[in-house]
Amino acid sequence: MNTQPSPHFAPPRIDARALLGLYDPADSHEWGAIRAAQLNGGGALAAALLGANLLAAALVAWLLMPVLPAGAVIGWTIMMGIVAIAVSLRRRAGRRRSGHSATVRELRASVMDATALAIVWAIPPLAVGLRGDADSAFGLLMVVAVLMTASALSLAALPLATISFLLILGSAAAIMMGLIAGPTFAAAITVFTALLLIGCFSRARALVIIRASELALAERDDTISLLLREFEDHSADWLWEIDAQRTIVRASPRFAHSVGLDPVTVNGMPFLQVLAGRTWEAGNFTAGLRLLSEKLKGREPFRDLVLAVPVGEEERWWSIAASPRFDESGAFVGFRGVGSDVTEQRASTDKINRMARFDTLTGLPNRLLINEALGRAMGDAEKWSSRCAFMMIDLDRFKAINDTLGHPIGDRLLGRVSERLGQLVTENEMIGRLGGDEFAVVVRDASSLERLEKLARLIIDTLSRPYEIDAHTLFIGASIGIAVGPRDGRTTEMLIRSADLALYRSKDAGGGTFHCYEPQLHVDAEERRVLELALRQALNNNEMHLHYQPVVDARTGALTGFEALLRWTHPQFGAIPPTKFVPLAEETHMIAPIGEWVLRSACAEAARWDDPVRVAVNVSPEQLYNPAFVTVVASALANSGLPAERLELEVTESVFMREGTCAVRVLEKILDMGVRLSLDDFGTGYSSLGYLSRTRFSSIKIDRSFVTQAAGGAPEAVAIIRAVVALAGSLGMATTAEGVETEDEHVMVQQLGCTKVQGYYFGRPLPVAEARTIASRGRRAAA
Template structure:
């Protein structure tokens, strides 16, 4: 039977229902009442012979008293019946096989009522028959016999309350009837009261028996629970009980505790508890922090729970977890400690593994962002405490994305592993290197007092990471840009220092990558300006703050107008005219380039549709726009809504588009070319120039960057050679060439001699407002050539 909760109180006698007590109804807890009924039957069996003896003695006394007034055969016959009934009842009681801890049913309790009824029936003869024939003296004697019999029966039959009540009620009723017939009403009332008192005493005793038995069951269950726990402690190999005396020496050492300590159960008794746990460290005085904490608790006589400490067991370090409470005598005197212990070595190892997984990067094995932040917080706390400095470096790998896009992520992951190896070799004990995520790493320098040494470390990291990597027969070249911030100068908290290093990293990237930059206060000003500018940029198109300018593109030989290049401009009410070099990269970073580019394309096509049919419009397209498969839909919608023919639209892209091949940019370009739209390669030679994508993509023209034109005009041989090579390459591939940045007649003559087919620059016209561009497009070409 499951143990009842210790806090559940047993019912008081008055709370036990009468129907349940006599066996007419089942109790609230059938299992518990089954055990209580078994106790009732057991108690009745124990008093069966006493009840038999009382009945025989009372019958003998009755026969003796009535021997002079009643026929002998009547007395003997009645005595025989009494003897037979009493014996039968006794043997019925003795025949029950219930034990005190067994179970009995309600039906078995109800069956006991027949015992009381039978006894009441045979004894009712005495008041109803014998007393009527007896003299007053004899009747008084019979009354005493019946009184003793009823009192003894209420004691002997009390556990079986239903049988007792049946006997008392039957015999008491017979006595009252006899007395009433004799007109002794006072005696009748007294007999009735006496009978009811006996019945009340019987019921109360029965209830008391139930309460006592219920309490015994509770104690038994508690004892069983404690025994079970103790047995589990003794049988398991991970938990044990321990106890000390007032002098903190081991007493009553359990075999399990001795086994856990690697000692003999006899020899461990009397040993200082701390010596048992300290092991070899007891002699050297080298105690762990956990053992010192335990000593303090024992000294203060305080309870403790789940205290973990390392122990040496047979030369092996184990981790124990112990709990204990002080023991006091009845007089309040301290007697020692009693507690429980368990071996948690495996749990600690598992916890350490989980903790490592939470704080170390699974790919590189370096500390992850969580551990980096924790280390930086501690480093800043130490720097503030001792008036020192710490530093934080944020690293970003250059050209790593190109490796992932071209060779795949498995090669990229192996490259990150090689990078982490080099970083680990460069950082010493005073610094910690970790991976923030992706291709971002960080270095926490705990002592940055020597600023020059920190900067030398940053440069060594850049140099080391720039060396080539050999992976699967691929020679890979990447680099690193670093942002450096020193605390607490550049940030009072870890979050502020990380933000400062991040701003310095942006500055390093803007400086051309492959360098490190330290944080400067104006970077925060620039970041705030960038944030405010971004907020204004988000609503610039809706507010009509953006507009297009159109720069003419002419034939290099005849000077005829061939088209315009649409140039985006922004005049903000707050910031005034904002340079495209400033807001275009911001729009790309903020993911605003797609809606802005769609507006530019639609507006340019709408304006070009009003020009003569031989005038084309060129629109610059960002690589981020080509990463969106919906860009083709944007082009199609712009052409359809404005009525501009596809061959009059020319999209200009830079070489950086091909760094996003893994994102499907070239596939988007192919779908656009299938519409009939022309494609021009802008700023050729200034980026990652490759002849491969020139042959794979159907470009209609190549634009030569203005820097080459200006250098060639100054006589720079390299620039002249590049222009000649580009023109020759374009001619061989059937492509036109457009020279940008032509500002003088001499430059115009030069690019003509090189063989360029089209020219664009201030010499032929600056970017024009829409009205002037519309007027220029409507002029005759010969008028424009003469202008």
């Protein structure tokens, strides 16, 4: 049972059985000490017990001598003396044996002593009761009552022994009074005995509680003493005291050891000189020491003042606190304070701060430190009516290297980039890494825009030089967006946003360049944001529809098919050109669901046309990078009933630019279905003959820019068209000239050998109904 005092000093719960010694609780160590205290308490009163018993026995003998035979009285008195002396000796011996702990058996042994003593004391009441002498009975009752009361109060430390004594002697007294005075007196004696029993138990419980509390306090005192000794032995804290002249008058040995001086000689030295160490003569004081001097001069209390203290050749960091001292008359007598060495804590704090503010990969300032530096630069610019700048740098073609060669190479490349950037900065700039392949430059003084643009060009040229990493020669570039504060933003968030918009313009221009922020960029960005929100709901709101542009035979002019062209009409913004929303759909990854809708709608419409009119559908690279696109094409053909050979997918060269993709495998599976494949805008990108030979294209589409230039007499354009036609013919492919708008252009591309033409001369993109009419007309013309 719990014998520990509670934090609120409420009486602890004491198990009555353990108190009486009837069983040994689980926390026997504590109860062993309590039992020892009980035995010691009984042993301390052994002499008093012996005296009380002998005095009471003498009184009883004097009362009973006229009533009982003298021999019997003398014999009882002798027996009482022997038993009382034996009990007293045993209890004193038990006190010496118990020490600081006692067993339950030792506590129970006291019960046998009390029982023997009680039995001897029970003889006179029983003898008087049987004899029926009322006068002697009442006198004997007074002696017994006093003895029982004294035992209940003084011998409560041994509750079970005292209770046994009271029960036996009280029962004998009750029997005596019952025989002489009747049951009423016997009941009174019984009640009296019960009250003594209750009082004895309560007092015994109180004594145990007191002892338990003393044990708990002693244990706590021991714990505190241990902690204090541990603190004295291992603590880095020390004490110091200076007088009104700032001279050390009392310093702990640990203080002297901390400054590397002798504990005797340190007293009497100027406090500031001790802390300044080797810098005292040069007068090169730290900011912390100057602040301490001001506090001492102003007689101000201070705490947690951190300063650098040179100790030998090492620099330590101390945290000190002190309060001014005044004598009884109120005169200033100096300072008394404490200090501690916080060098390790400061090193840990500095490391944590560095980890929080510096990029672990490159060692450059991270986004947090860059934002803090930009905030300070903007504050200075506003204070001095000057300018600062923020440059956001994004690496061109880094993702392709990271994807193809792996992240370890990519990480090492970022390290090389950071090294080159670090060589470009001056005290006027801070370069950091924002994350991924994005870096930033904070320019504190950007009053010269010419110098700012020169730095941007230098960064682009420096980062564009080749890198040699693990036998790989790597080429990347950089795009930069520049924002000048406070012109382009009065807060750090606004200035970063402006630089981001300028960077977006640089990336949109093809990379490898820089742009400065213009207000129109924000307008364009807001328009793009609104357009993106509208585009996400366009399909669900049935705002998308298809137009179909005829494709005809260049020689006969007969209809061969249609190209499905996506159109978007918004109820508020009206018709939105594809050149605006298609790139947005690709960038926001909405092109996949939109492209699937186009494919299914075009197949369903083409199934209404008569053979052999085909439908051509443009496919985004993002759709082909998804292996599930094969299932989409098969599902569109199956649901519409359109034969596979009447579907033609148009792809651009950009599909083959990403290494390690499954685009080619996806195209091969689609071609195996019987679907035709056309290469769109050939000659406008990274034209390669390699993928022309590896992929089964059925036709090549010549971009309208070549048609227009050739019609204007440009010999280069004419030569390109002839070369493409010859190449396609040698590979068994047809050629389609796009953008034919006049008769002269039609004749020209026909003479150059193009097999099919497409353009306004033969028909603009038509709504569904008109396309159906033309398809039916073409069927009748063919018939």
